[in-house]
Structure formats: C-alpha cells, structure tokens
Amino acid sequence: MAGVPSEFELSTNARDFLIDAFQKFVLGLILTFTLFPIFMMIATSLKSESELYRDGLHLLPSALNVQNYVDMWARFDLVGFFINSLIIAGTTTVICLTVASLAAYAFSRYEFPGKGLFGLTILSTQMIPGVLILIPIFILFLTIQREFGVPMINTYHGIIFIYSTFTVPFAIWMLRGYFDTIPAALEDAARIDGCTRLQALYRIVLPLAMPGIAATGMFVFIIAFNEVLFASAFANDGVTPFAIGIQEFQTNTGTHWTEMMAAATVSSVPLLLIFALFQKQIVSGLTAGSMKQ
Amino acid sequence: MSVSIEQFTQSLRERLTVPSLGFDDDSRFAYWLLLPSIAMMALIHFIPMVWGFVISFMEVNDSTFIDWMNAPISPLKQYSAIFQPNTAVGAEFWSSLVETFLFAFGTTIGVYVLGLTTALLLNKSFRGKLTARTLVLIPYFAPAVATIYIWRMMFTADTGVINELLVWLGVINSTDEMFWLIGNNALISMIVVNVWKNFPFAAIMLYAGLQSIPEQLYEAASIDGASRWATFRYVTLPQLKPVTAVIVLLMIVWSFINFTIPYLLLDKNPENGEVLMLFIYNFAFQNGDYSLGAALSIILLVISMTISYGYYRATMKSSVQGGAV
Numbered sequence: 001m002a003g004v005p006s007e008f009e010l011s012t013n014a015r016d017f018l019i020d021a022f023q024k025f026v027l028g029l030i031l032t033f034t035l036f037p038i039f040m041m042i043a044t045s046l047k048s049e050s051e052l053y054r055d056g057l058h059l060l061p062s063a064l065n066v067q068n069y070v071d072m073w074a075r076f077d078l079v080g081f082f083i084n085s086l087i088i089a090g091t092t093t094v095i096c097l098t099v100a101s102l103a104a105y106a107f108s109r110y111e112f113p114g115k116g117l118f119g120l121t122i123l124s125t126q127m128i129p130g131v132l133i134l135i136p137i138f139i140l141f142l143t144i145q146r147e148f149g150v151p152m153i154n155t156y157h158g159i160i161f162i163y164s165t166f167t168v169p170f171a172i173w174m175l176r177g178y179f180d181t182i183p184a185a186l187e188d189a190a191r192i193d194g195c196t197r198l199q200a201l202y203r204i205v206l207p208l209a210m211p212g213i214a215a216t217g218m219f220v221f222i223i224a225f226n227e228v229l230f231a232s233a234f235a236n237d238g239v240t241p242f243a244i245g246i247q248e249f250q251t252n253t254g255t256h257w258t259e260m261m262a263a264a265t266v267s268s269v270p271l272l273l274i275f276a277l278f279q280k281q282i283v284s285g286l287t288a289g290s291m292k293q
Numbered sequence: 294m295s296v297s298i299e300q301f302t303q304s305l306r307e308r309l310t311v312p313s314l315g316f317d318d319d320s321r322f323a324y325w326l327l328l329p330s331i332a333m334m335a336l337i338h339f340i341p342m343v344w345g346f347v348i349s350f351m352e353v354n355d356s357t358f359i360d361w362m363n364a365p366i367s368p369l370k371q372y373s374a375i376f377q378p379n380t381a382v383g384a385e386f387w388s389s390l391v392e393t394f395l396f397a398f399g400t401t402i403g404v405y406v407l408g409l410t411t412a413l414l415l416n417k418s419f420r421g422k423l424t425a426r427t428l429v430l431i432p433y434f435a436p437a438v439a440t441i442y443i444w445r446m447m448f449t450a451d452t453g454v455i456n457e458l459l460v461w462l463g464v465i466n467s468t469d470e471m472f473w474l475i476g477n478n479a480l481i482s483m484i485v486v487n488v489w490k491n492f493p494f495a496a497i498m499l500y501a502g503l504q505s506i507p508e509q510l511y512e513a514a515s516i517d518g519a520s521r522w523a524t525f526r527y528v529t530l531p532q533l534k535p536v537t538a539v540i541v542l543l544m545i546v547w548s549f550i551n552f553t554i555p556y557l558l559l560d561k562n563p564e565n566g567e568v569l570m571l572f573i574y575n576f577a578f579q580n581g582d583y584s585l586g587a588a589l590s591i592i593l594l595v596i597s598m599t600i601s602y603g604y605y606r607a608t609m610k611s612s613v614q615g616g617a618v
Contacts, residue, residue: 027414027425030407033489034429037443040454044446055468057457103330112320118327125338126543127597129550131573132590135348135583136341139361165337168330197322226437229552229574243438247557257446264439275434279427283497 041268045069045261052258068262075256078263081245088159088241089224093217095164096171101213103168104175105201109184122169130229137162138233159235163227167220174219178212179205215281218274225271242267342594349588355581364584371588382576382585389572393593396483396568397548403488404544405537408495415496416503426500433493441557444486448473448558479559479566486554491547495540502536503529538608542601549597569593 039059044052045068046061072078106112107119141152152158186208187200195203206213231244246267249260275282348361350368357364377383415426432440447454456468465471473482506529514524555563555571562575569589577586 023414024419026410030411030414031425031428034432034493037440037447037489038431038435040447041439041443053452057454057461059454099329099333102326106323106326110319110323110326112323115323118331122330122334124598125334127546127550127594127601128338128342129570129573129590129593129597130552131570131577131586132345132594133338133341135353135577135587136344137337139344139358140336140341142359161333162337165333168333172330222434222436226553228438228556233578243436246438246442255446257452260442261446264436264442267439268435271434271436272431275430276427279430283426283430283501 038268041261041264044258045265047258049256049258068258069266072259072262075259076245076248078242078245081240081242082267084156084235084239084245085225085241085243087156088163088235088239089221091156091160092163092167092224093220095160096167096220097175097213097217099164100168100171100216101175101206101209102201104172105179105205107172107176108179109187122172125169134230134233137230141234153234154237154239156239159231159239159241162230162234163224166227166230167223170223171216171220174216175209175212178209178216181212182208211278211281212284215278215284218278218282221274222271345587346591348584349591351584353583353587358581358583371585372592374585375588375592382589385567385572386589389567389569390596392480392566393549393568393570395480396487396551396566397545399480399484400487400491400548401541401544403484404492404495405540407488407492408540409499409533411492411496412499412503415500426497429496430493432489433491437490437553438557440490441486441554444482444489445474445558448482450474474559475563476565479563483554483558483566483568486558487548487551490554491544495544498536498540499533502533506532534608538604542604545600545604546597549593549600 043059043061046065048061048065048067051058051062051065103122107115138153141158144150144152182205186204187195190200190204191197225241226243228243231241235241235244246260246263249256249263349371350366351361352365352367352370353361354364374380374382375386378387411429415422415429450456450472451469453468453473455473456465456471459465459471460468472478510528510532511524514528519527550570551568552570552574555566555568556574559566559571562579563571567575570593573586573589573593576582576589
C-alpha cells in the first residue's frame with residue numbers, strides 16, 4: 001500500500017464505511033427473514049384464539065397468555081406423539097450411526113476395488129422419489145407379516161428400519177469427512193501394538209471422532225423426527241410420531257393455530273438447544289465432506 | 294476328455310480367483326464394513342426400486358394389491374396414459390411437470406443467491422459474527438413440520454400476518470384480496486418456504502468454501518490492482534465452483550423429490566402447485582392406482598437422474614470423486 005496517495009486513502013475509507021454499513025443492513029434483512037417465522041411461532045403461541053382473528057396487524061400478543069401450553073395436551077395424545085417420535089428418532093440415530101460409521105471408515109481409510117462405484121451407488125439413493133419405493137416396501141412388509149407372522153406395519157421396528165436405512169447415505173458422507181481428519185498414524189501404531197483392524201476402529205478412531213459422530217447423530221435425529229411421507233403410511237395406530245400427530249390441530253371446523261404453535265414451539269426447543277450446543281461440530285461436519293479436493 | 298475338463302475347471306477356477314486374489318486383507322475388511330449398509334439399502338432402496346419398476350408395467354391397484362403377483366401385466370399402459378393428453382393423468386401431467394421444474398429452479402436460484410450473499414457477509418470479522426452465524430442456521434435445524442405450518446399460518450389469506458403486513462404497507466386494500474396458498478401464488482409460496490428452509494445450508498457450505506480460499510490468491514489480485522468486483526469475479530467465484538456444484542445439484546434433486554412442503558403447505562389436492570411428488574401421491578394413494586404412481590415415479594427418477602448426470606458431467610467430475618462419498 002506504500003505507493004497509494006494519501007487523499008486516495010481517505011476516500012477509500014469513506015467508501016469502506018458506506019460499504020460496511022450497507023453490508024450490515026443486508027445482513028439485518030436476511031436475519032429478519034430468517035427469524036421472523038420463529039418469532040411468529042412464539043408470538044402466536046402466546047395469543048388467544050380471538051386475538052389471532054382480530055383485524056389489523058398485531059405482531060405481539062396483547063398479554064402473555066400461556067393457556068395454549070396448558071390446553072394443547074388435552075386436545076389429543078400429544079405426549080404420546082412426542083414419546084413415539086423420541087423412540088423412533090432416537091433408535092434410528094443409534095442404528096444408523098453404528099452402520100454408517102463402519103462404512104464411512106471403509107471409505108476413509110481403505111482403497112478397494114469398486115470404491116468409486118459403491119460411493120456413487122450410495123449417493124444415487126438420494127435421488128429415489130419416496131413414493132416409488134413406498135408401495136413395494138408396503139407390500140414387502142405385508143408379505144413379512146403374512147409369511148413370518150412378524151408385524152411390521154404400524155410398529156416401531158418397521159419404521160425404525162426404514163429410517164435407519166434412509167439416513168445411512170447422508171451419515172456416511174458426513175462421517176467420512178470427520179474420519180479423514182483423524183491421522184491414520186494412530187491406528188498404525190495400535191495395529192503394531194497388536195490391535196486388530198476392528199479394535200483399532202473402536203478403540204482409537206471412534207473415541208476421537210466422537211464430536212463428529214454426535215453432530216452426525218443430530219442430523220439423523222432431525223431427519224427421522226421430520227419425515228412425513230413414510231410415517232403417514234407406516235406409523236399410525238399407536239406409534240404415530242409428532243410429525244403426523246401435529247396435523248390433528250387441523251380439524252374440519254378449522255385449524256387451532258395458537259395451540260399448534262405452542263406445540264411447535266415445544267418441539268423446536270430441544271432441537272434448537274442441541275443445535276446450539278453442538279454448533280461448532282455440526283458446521284465443521286457439514287462442510288468437511290464437500291471441502292476436500 | 295477328463296483331462297480337458299480338469300484343464301477347463303482349472304482355468305475356470307483361475308479366472309474366477311483372479312479378482313479375489315486382488316482382494317487383499319484390507320479390501321476384504323472394507324467390504325465387511327460396507328456390508329451392513331449395503332444390505333440395508335438393498336432391502337429398502339434397491340429391491341423396492343426394481344420392484345416399483347416392475348409394478349409400473351402391471352395393473353396393480355386397490356383390488357389387485359394384496360395378490361400383486363397375479364395382477365394383469367399390461368406393458369406401457371401406464372406410460373402411454375401419462376403421455377396422452379386425453380386421459381385423466383395425461384391432462385395434468387405436463388402442467389405438473391412444469392410446476393416441478395419451476396419449483397426446483399426457483400428454489401435453486403433463491404437458495405444460491407441468498408446463501409452466497411449470507412456467506413460473503415459472514416466472511417469478515419465483526420462483533421456478533423458467531424451469533425449471526427448461529428441465528429442464520431436456525432431454519433435448517435428447526436423441526437420442518439413445525440416450520441412449514443408456521444408459514445402456512447402466515448400465508449393464510451384472512452388472518453395471516455403476510456397479508457396483514459401488505460395491508461399495513463398499503464400494497465393491498467384488504468386481507469382477503471390476495472391468496473398465497475391457492476392459485477398462481479401457490480408455487481411462489483412453496484419456493485419461499487423451501488428457500489427459507491435450505492439457504493442456511495448453502496450459506497454454511499459457501500462460507501466454508503470462502504474460508505478455504507488461499508490468502509495468496511487475494512494478495513496476488515491486489516498486487517495486480519484488481520477491483521473488488523474483478524477479485525470476486527476472477528478469484529472468489531472460480532474457487533467456489535466445486536461447492537457450488539454440490540449445492541446446485543442437491544437443491545435440484547431435493548426439490549424434485551420434496552414431498553413435505555407441498556403436502557403440508559398446500560391443500561391436499563391443489564389446482565396450482567401440484568408438483569409431481571404430490572401428483573403421484575394423489576394418484577397412487579387417493580385413487581389407489583399404484584401402477585400409475587409407480588410409472589410416474591419412474592419418470593421422475595429418470596428426469597432427476599438425467600439432470601444430475603448432465604450436471605455432473607458438465608461441472609463436478611473432480612469434486613464428486615474427491616469429495617462426496
């Protein structure tokens with residue numbers, strides 16, 4: 001910068017200031033767009049139904065009204081829906097992480113014939129429209145019920161098996177990124193000390209990759225928590241998750257928006273809390289898979 | 294004679310064992326590690342996919358469903374119905390396909406532009422940067438079902454906050470004048486929700502991409518006296534190409550097969566905004582015509598695979614091989 005004349009520097013500073021102010025303004029707009037629906041969710045959950053239908057623009061509730069948070073539990077079995085979601089999404093997360101971490105480790109550490117083909121095959125599952133495989137899976141489950149007497153439809157294990165499989169490709173992709181950041185020298189040392197390959201994986205690599213595994217697990221949990229299409233076909237009648245149950249706030253006579261938003265707020269809090277806690281790992285994990293050249 | 298058979302089996306065995314000789318211990322261990330994933334995907338992804346393909350050439354519906362193996366085989370009946378404009382499905386197929394494309398491209402452009410803007414703004418140091426980054430990511434992590442219903446509530450004509458805001462701003466006169474969830478605006482609403490949901494993903498990927506650009510490139514550009522715009526155009530954008538490729542591809546494919554947003558945001562059988570996933574769902578599960586649904590799904594799969602492959606060939610060869618899986 002030595003050669004730049006000083007009057008030039010001044011005007012550059014003024015321009016930088018304007019640009020900086022403009023950038024702050026745009027970022028503010030984006031944050032407003034991002035957070036406004038969340039704000040509306042909480043605000044509506046604190047309104048009474050009559051206040052919701054009043055004319056004119058009222059963003060904030062006139063008084064803090066927690067009645068919705070009390071009433072929503074009574075309308076139908078909301079507690080049951082939450083418990084079902086926790087069982088389904090929780091078990092899915094454990095199974096998916098177990099299976100996917102093995103595969104991700106293979107992709108991260110070993111060269112083997114067909115590696116590229118396996119990778120593309122796993123990636124290609126992300127393009128399959130859900131409705132295409134829904135019917136065959138339904139028939140498959142019916143057949144298992146009939147031939148082997150094992151109930152599959154409207155059971156926890158049926159929907160958990162489906163979700164565990166759906167989430168495996170994405171989990172492999174993320175976990176591979178984490179495993180790549182762990183130096184292979186540690187396993188080589190363990191192998192020299194007499195560990196088997198599998199022992200090197202679960203004694204050395206898995207403990208070191210724990211933050212990444214936790215972040216991936218959160219993604220898996222969110223996907224399983226939010227799935228609607230397969231849940232509507234395979235998880236009714238006793239195992240209904242929250243994603244399906246919340247639709248019951250829409251009745252023939254209208255939608256109970258205020259109670260629905262209270263339920264939505266309650267369902268968002270745990271996920272957003274976990275996200276806030278694991279933010280750093282989640283961000284690095286999300287980006288690790290795609291950043292390697 | 295027996296000698297030649299022995300020679301034959303010997304040579305056959307050699308042929309067969311040649312590849313397995315290539316499988317050293319490491320490869321075999323890697324295959325064991327992959328086995329559970331592949332087995333699960335075979336059961337839930339690949340066999341049902343082939344099965345769906347088979348069903349699309351038959352007449353499986355509510356009445357032949359349980360005994361589907363004995364359903365009548367009528368090759369191409371479903372496919373020809375889809376492509377004939379005078380059938381129930383053919384009459385709406387093309388408009389549904391067009392809406393699907395508009396939904397996918399609208400989403401992709403919106404997500405990328407907003408994501409890149411956010412990433413560039415976050416890619417400098419200022420107070421509260423970490424807070425801003427965390428807040429931007431919220432839509433991606435909040436439960437989708439809950440957030441789609443928030444948008445549905447906000448878009449509602451008479452009581453929704455969006456129309457109330459427009460009245461307040463003087464854009465429209467009364468809140469029941471503008472409809473977002475039915476009519477031509479349905480597609481716009483779906484795109485807005487999908488962009489809101491997914492731009493944080495693009496922003497964080499592009500942010501990481503920006504952070505990985507070597508500082509020397511910017512130093513070189515500044516020594517050459519490049520303007521801000523020239524630096525962005527000739528240094529930043531080219532360096533972001535691999536991550537851009539990943540984002541664009543994911544957004545197109547995810548939009549093509551998105552079911553949750555149209556299903557929860559719009560009415561179950563909307564006149565406008567009935568993208569293919571919803572269209573298929575209605576034909577297969579409301580009308581019980583599973584073979585037609587399967588045939589439509591196969592078409593959707595072929596389209597999204599063709600686009601992905603074309604895009605992959607055009608831009609991301611190197612980045613996929615090195616990066617994603």
